[in-house]
Amino acid sequence: xxxxxxxxxxxxxxxxxxxxxxxxxxxxxxxxxxxxxxxxxxxxxxxxxxxxxxxxxxxxxxxxxxxxxxxxxxxxxxxxxxxxxxxxxxxxxxxxxxxxxxxxxxxxxxxxxxxxxxxxxxxxxxxxxxxxxxxxxxxxxxxxxxxxxxxxxxxxxxxxx
Numbered sequence: 001x002x003x004x005x006x007x008x009x010x011x012x013x014x015x016x017x018x019x020x021x022x023x024x025x026x027x028x029x030x031x032x033x034x035x036x037x038x039x040x041x042x043x044x045x046x047x048x049x050x051x052x053x054x055x056x057x058x059x060x061x062x063x064x065x066x067x068x069x070x071x072x073x074x075x076x077x078x079x080x081x082x083x084x085x086x087x088x089x090x091x092x093x094x095x096x097x098x099x100x101x102x103x104x105x106x107x108x109x110x111x112x113x114x115x116x117x118x119x120x121x122x123x124x125x126x127x128x129x130x131x132x133x134x135x136x137x138x139x140x141x142x143x144x145x146x147x148x149x150x151x152x153x154x155x156x157x158x159x160x161x
Contacts, residue, residue, distance in 0.1 A: 015145055016145070016156070018140065021081060021082040021136075028145055029148065031156050032141055036139075037134060037136070038122075042110060043110055043111060043114050043128070045114050048132055057089070059117065060097070070097045074099055083119050103121060104124070111126045
């Protein structure tokens with residue numbers, strides 16, 4: 001009996017990957033299975049209030065309040081790519097920004113530390129976190145390495161419902 005789903009350490013070895021947002025270059029079959037809103041989030045007691053796009057750029061470029069610690073993801077992470085395109089628009093994030101290795105780490109940090117601000121998909125926003133800016137609503141894509149057949153095609157059809 002073979003398994004249709006298995007986790008692999010190397011995305012290049014997967015028959016299908018899930019991605020938040022569109023990649024810059026897409027040369028494989030892709031299927032939208034949902035949408036996700038990317039947010040800038042902080043802890044409820046944080047002094048950071050609702051941000052404008054310009055205020056978000058200033059804060060994440062390291063030119064804002066030095067007492068606020070910004071958190072981002074590694075540059076190749078899909079959520080970070082969306083943030084970089086929409087908010088930073090070619091500008092770099094602060095060299096002092098902390099890097100979260102997962103949305104869970106980002107969520108835990110933003111809920112537990114007052115002077116932090118970071119990026120989360122809406123589905124990861126905990127009840128104790130406060131949204132201060134909506135970055136974008138982007139597609140969630142299932143990207144196949146070739147045209148899906150059989151069970152893989154059925155799985156994608158199921159995900160699209």
